[in-house]
Amino acid sequence: MSMPLRDLLADWTDRFRHQAVLVALAADTEPDPEQLARALLDTYHGPATPTEVYHRLLEAGEFELADRMLTDCRELREDAADLRQALGGVRAVAGEAVRLKVGELRRRAEDADLTPPPEPDIDELGERAHLRTAPVATRLEQYERTLDRDIAIAVETLRGSIRADERSPAQTAYVEDLLTAGQLRVARAVLEREPPGALLPEAVPQLPAWRTAFDPEVVRQVLVDPSAPRVAEYRRWEPADPDARALLDAYDDLMSEEGCTRQAVVVFTSALGRFLGASHRIRPVSDRPDGAGFMTSFDGLFAEDPLRHFHETGRVDLFVAAPGQPGLPGDLAGLQQCVAVGRGLEPSGYLGGEPCAVLSTRDLLRLLPLTAHRPTAMLRLLARQWPLTVLAGRSPKDLDRLLGSGETRWRRLRWIVDLAGLGDAVVVDEMESATGFDTGLLHTMLHRAAPGQPRTALLPGGRFASWQGDTDLVRAMEEHLMSRCQDEASLATFWAALYVAEPDGRVRMDDVRAVASMVVVTGKDTATAVAAGAAALAADGILRPGGEDDLWLLPRAKVLGLLARHAEERLTHAVARLPAVTAAEPADAQSALLAQLSDWHINRHRLAPDFAAYQALTGAASTDSDELLSTARQVLAQTEAGDRLAPDGTSLLDQVLRELAAELSAAHAQVEVDIRCPADAYAALSADALRVVFYEILENAAESVSSIGGGTVQVIVQIDEPDLVVDILDSGKGLVGQFQDRPTLVFRKGRTTKGPDRGHGLHQVRSILADVAEGPAEITLGAAGDAHPTLRGVHVHLDLPQRAGRVGR
16 A cells, blocks of 8 residues: 655655645645646756755745744754744744734724724734744735725715715815825815815915025016016916016015115005905004114905914014115014015024014015915915914913814814914824814824924825824823823822723723722722812813713823823822821811801802802701811812803892902901992803902902001992903002012912912912903903002902893802
8 A cells, every 4th residue: 555645755854855845744635746746846956955945935934834844854953043043033024014014904994984894813813924924914915805895985985975065176186185095084074074165275286396496586586677588487487467566576676775665665565465365555664773674564464264263363564674684683573473574584494483484585486476375375385484373372272262163173273284384184184083182182282293393394194194103292292181180189080081991982980980999009088089080170171071970081082092001000100199098187177178168268169160059058957067078178179170160140240349348348357448339330240250250359459458457458340331440459568579570470370479378369360251251351460559649559450341231140
């Protein structure tokens, strides 16, 4: 009986010189004699050495065979260490290739906004690639074909939406580009959030690049002089219409040694305004005292609809440099938006680095051929030089106001990103994904991106492509979130919520309490901390109600997913920093706590959400003392955290002031209160809001007056439609120390001369007034000596919105 072919080959001593034999032996089926014979005949010129076969196996991805060959082949034993190291290296490369390929397919599915087919398991594929790469490649190819099919179906669906909506050519072309790039999620966002006919950034073509071989001054002189020979290459810069021609001629006059006069500046600004489509209006021109040139202004830069909300008036300061002026004067840094023109002035070429943007000769020539969207094109040139605060504001609150509400937020962020030179809708989509459109995180991301970036390095869609690997940016966003957690309780609650949050951001407070209590740190009241922390996070907006009892929502921000990797460690540290549980509070401490809610001082807390509950307990026939103390602590904590009710309502100001005056006199016997208020002065604030505002101001004044043995506090109210103008003056010692030169410092939280745990009152007043819906409601502060001959302490000035109507809380 003949021996099976497999057994013959397994005993053949020369099998290690033939790759086909080794592969056939590793197969699950009996080797095909004909195929094996052909493979052996192919080596008629001579078999390979075992070392050559080994390396061919590595190249073919037959790692298991190569590993077995190292064990069974005696001829490889001398070099086994080096050969095994080579095997380890190619296995690592194969595993990394699998990880990268799966990541690429996953990103394609995310970009296409698809529910992908069942995703290959990276660990399983990695283990298989450790043995053989061919089956793994086949599996990934099958997955990619399925994904390609699903993407193609989604693309055709979106193309149908474009045709049905009758989009503009610019919108259609841009969405088509996104579809071609596989950015289906962004394309869908553009179609859903930007209505047909809306002006997209992509509808305003980028200005053509300037050829470095062309000297802008030579081009200008040729275009201005009708007798100069026409140069074919310069035709692309020919002015498009009479307004563009007038602008070029006016600019040419400014650039001449003798032509840069006050009248020439007037002519230039008028021509610039007409070029931008603004109404013709001569702007005043001032000579600079230092002889550096002229200061004036112009209109029209923010004239187009998507841009108007970035600038309330649309008027921009203009510096015209005198001939020979070497650069920009330093005092231009104090202007919010400023443009400079002048011979030899050039922009720096970096984003956000200049307080004053330069309109160079080269850039002005690039604008002249335009027939449409001139303001937007010019603003692109200038805004990329200004600090990002011009477009995005100095604070998250500024950015929130600029973005507006609803789908307006997406569209306006699109324009901020475009004008700042940070990219296109792909970048906006990535920013939304990273931040969940949380304004604070968004503000952090924008400002981390802009300063000092070379304009030439910013490619559309590429600026934030690797933000998750930008450790500095992720750390900055984490630090921003930590700054919003006002105490250890907030920090512990935040990390606990991040630890238990579901992928869609849902957080069950029972889970938060449970995981916080599981941290092995003895002597900590985690339940109380979680309750207080949740209230603070909700007041800040980090947590939002989820529509069910005990259900809260975190922003759907990818950065939170990154931070969640460290949540357990951070939670442990945060719980360790919580105050230790103390014994029952002594009676004198309880009395001191309730004294903060006495007849006069209780006014500070009237906007706390639990204030009404505290009043109900104090007015009840019988009240549990623990419940009263617990509610009192909650009221004090809410005031400290700035958690308060909206200040809106209608109140008779005279009545509120006279009630407060009586309470103040009872608390400060040495202080005389002089109230002068019209009987029909109605303020557009609730009575509780007015009591909080005037308590903080009057208490400060009374303390100052009492410190010198007594005196007067005067309150004068005047009706100045549509406002109520209020002046509070006192005979105290006035502002002291650093507040004399910088009185606005008193509005910062914690800034005071009155010792620890003070410095919150006027900060709270300004915050309340900023929240008044029918504003403006404003407060300023200075020395009273400027307003009164004898009351020479502090002068507080309020502008309150007036409302005629019935008194309401």
